[in-house]
Amino acid sequence: MLEGKRIVLGVTGGIAAYKAVDVCRRLVDAGAHVVPIMTAGAEHFMGRTTLSALASEPVQTELWDNPTTPIPHTQIGQGADLILVAPATARLIAAYRMGLSTDLLTNTLIATRAPVVVCPAMHTEMWEHPSVVDNIDTLRERGVHIVGPAVGHLAGGDVGAGRLADPEAIVSAVVDILGPHDMAGVSVVVSAGGTREPIDAVRVIANRSSGKQGYAVAAEGVARGAAVTLVSTVSLPTPAGVQLVQVETAAEMQAAMNQAAGDHDVVVMAAAVADFRPVDPPAGKMKKRDGVPEIVLEPTPDILAQLGATKRSGQLLVGFAAETADLRANAAKKLTAKSLDLIVANDVSAASVGFAHDTNAVTLLRPDAEPVEIDLANKRDVARAIIDTIVAIRTRH
Numbered sequence: 001m002l003e004g005k006r007i008v009l010g011v012t013g014g015i016a017a018y019k020a021v022d023v024c025r026r027l028v029d030a031g032a033h034v035v036p037i038m039t040a041g042a043e044h045f046m047g048r049t050t051l052s053a054l055a056s057e058p059v060q061t062e063l064w065d066n067p068t069t070p071i072p073h074t075q076i077g078q079g080a081d082l083i084l085v086a087p088a089t090a091r092l093i094a095a096y097r098m099g100l101s102t103d104l105l106t107n108t109l110i111a112t113r114a115p116v117v118v119c120p121a122m123h124t125e126m127w128e129h130p131s132v133v134d135n136i137d138t139l140r141e142r143g144v145h146i147v148g149p150a151v152g153h154l155a156g157g158d159v160g161a162g163r164l165a166d167p168e169a170i171v172s173a174v175v176d177i178l179g180p181h182d183m184a185g186v187s188v189v190v191s192a193g194g195t196r197e198p199i200d201a202v203r204v205i206a207n208r209s210s211g212k213q214g215y216a217v218a219a220e221g222v223a224r225g226a227a228v229t230l231v232s233t234v235s236l237p238t239p240a241g242v243q244l245v246q247v248e249t250a251a252e253m254q255a256a257m258n259q260a261a262g263d264h265d266v267v268v269m270a271a272a273v274a275d276f277r278p279v280d281p282p283a284g285k286m287k288k289r290d291g292v293p294e295i296v297l298e299p300t301p302d303i304l305a306q307l308g309a310t311k312r313s314g315q316l317l318v319g320f321a322a323e324t325a326d327l328r329a330n331a332a333k334k335l336t337a338k339s340l341d342l343i344v345a346n347d348v349s350a351a352s353v354g355f356a357h358d359t360n361a362v363t364l365l366r367p368d369a370e371p372v373e374i375d376l377a378n379k380r381d382v383a384r385a386i387i388d389t390i391v392a393i394r395t396r397h
Contacts, residue, residue, distance in 0.1 A: 001175050001384075003031035008076055008114075009055065010085040010105045012092045013041020015155045016121040016164035021046070023086050024054045026171040035076060037061070037105045041089070063104045073104055077112030082178055085109075086147075087121035087164045090132050096144075097135040115177050119147045119170055124160030147173045172380055176223035182391045184225030189260040190218045191271035191303075193233035195250045198281045199295060207272050208355035211236055213320075214270035216383035218242050221266075224387060229264065231256045233271065250274055250300035261307055261315070266390055268318040269304045270344075272355075276300060308339030316393060318386070321345040322354060331365050341393055342366050344386060352376060364389055368396075 007027055011020040020042075027034050036055040038048060048059040060072060077083070085092060085105070092106070096118070101107040109116060118139060126132060127149060140146055147170055152163035164170075192214025194207040211234035219239035222228045230238065231245045231253060238244045245260070247253045250273050261267050276297040286293050304319050311317050319340045321331040324347065331345035346362045348354035353361050353376065360382045364372040366389070374385050 001030045002027065002178060005032045005081045005178050006035065006079055007032045007174065008035045008037060008080045008083040008108060008112075009051075010037045010039075010083065010088075010092075010108070011042040011046075011051065012039045012085065012087060012089045012105070013044055014087040014089045014121050014164075015045060016087040017042050017045040019164055019167055020086055021050055021054060022167040023084070023170050024051060026167055027084075027174070028054065028056065030171065030175065032056075032174075035060070035080070037076070037108065039092070039103055039105055041091075060104060063107055073101075073107035073111045076104075077108045077110075077114070080108075080112055080114040082115045082117065082174060083109060083112055084117045084119070084170070084174060086117075086119035086170055088118045090120075090122050090126050090129075090135075093118065093120060093132065093135050093139070097138050115143075115145060117145045117147060117170075117173055117177065119165055120149050120162075121164035122149075122162050123154055123156075123158065124162045127162040145173060145177060168378070176219075179223060181225035183221055183387065186226045186266060186394070187229075187264040188218075188221045188226045188266040188268060189229040189231065189257065189264040190214050190221065190268040191231045191253060191257055192218070192236075194272040195233055195253055195274045195300075196248050197250065197274050197277035197300070199278050200282050200284065200286045202285050205274055205277065207274065209272035209322075210234065210356045211271075212356075212358065213360055213379045213382065214268070215239060216379040217268055217270055217386055220380065220383040220387045226266075229260050231260065231271070250277060250303070254301050254303045254306070257303055257307065258310075261310070262312075265314070266316045266318070266394075267307055267311075268386075269307065270318075270320050272320075272322060273303055274300050302338075304334075304340075305338045311339060314397070316341045316390060316397075318342045318344065318390065322348045324349040328363060328365070328371060331363065335365050335367060340367075342386075342389055366393065 034055040036051045036059045052058040095106050147165045150163045151161045193211035194209035196204040196206045218228050218230045222241040229243045245256050279296045279298050335343045343365045352359045361376040362374045
């Protein structure tokens with residue numbers, strides 16, 4: 001993902017400095033050449049040896065008396081593909097905002113034209129202080145990428161906003177910035193989540209789809225330059241840059257997907273649409289005292305089949321197949337019957353696969369190629385493989 005990329009990893013003096021070790025390891029595993037810089041404050045929380053051992057070269061700390069160059073900040077800043085600061089303290093954020101070059105890291109930040117990613121970590125009171133809020137807003141306006149802190153346990157036993165973002169999320173942000181922009185100029189609509197069909201005013205027929213895989217596909221698409229519309233039934237955080245259309249029922253999703261499909265180059269139907277819905281559900285709540293109700297069901301529209309039947313020339317249609325048996329055979333039938341260009345099939349009965357999990361294992365089937373197995377991985381990595389395949393199909397056509 002990051003092969004050949006030179007990433008400067010700046011570590012400042014916060015209790016979360018130890019997490020920089022995990023960030024470093026993930027960057028190196030992704031193929032990056034990691035140049036570590038530690039501030040004097042960071043050395044209060046961790047030693048240089050660990051980071052030096054895991055990074056691509058030894059930790060640097062000194063602006064002066066550098067044995068390799070008299071101007072290390074210029075050399076490091078000009079040679080970087082990206083500079084990542086994790087964790088970033090309030091002090092570092094303020095110095096960077098004001099252009100104060102007080103040490104090797106702040107000098108390097110000022111002496112680069114590379115993208116910069118800042119990952120704040122501090123106590124809630126500090127994170128919410130007006131000066132910090134203003135500094136963050138200013139950095140964002142200047143084009144600095146901010147990976148905001150999470151809510152969780154902080155030093156001293158406190159709980160609140162300010163916890164350093166998870167290393168996985170930090171590295172994902174770096175990949176988004178440095179990854180290929182091979183979907184630039186392409187419009188994509190993705191559906192996500194499970195539909196909810198009303199039984200009465202308070203009850204629904206639903207399924208276990210969390211929408212996580214669809215959201216991951218949307219996030220990967222926009223990271224690679226696509227204009228992405230997300231038609232969703234769930235309330236996950238909307239990926240930055242994605243246009244959200246909120247729906248609930250199969251009929252609402254059908255209307256939204258039909259409207260979007262008319263002017264999108266790629267249609268990805270990742271949602272789990274109910275196969276049946278109650279006929280004429282009452283407007284009010286059914287009461288237990290009235291006895292067991294008779295619920296008559298009718299089929300919902302086959303949105304994917306309809307999209308396949310009305311697919312315009314040059315449009316690419318991707319479907320999903322959640323199976324519990326005969327995975328390839330069932331997926332292959334859907335691939336042909338619904339005029340799909342790609343189908344993503346998974347065995348949702350397998351451990352850590354599919355609904356509600358953060359991981360997935362899928363088989364990618366195309367009419368013109370051998371099936372491709374994607375072993376168990378986080379859903380963003382699966383989404384990356386799906387977008388890679390979409391790019392390959394579009395290039396071939």
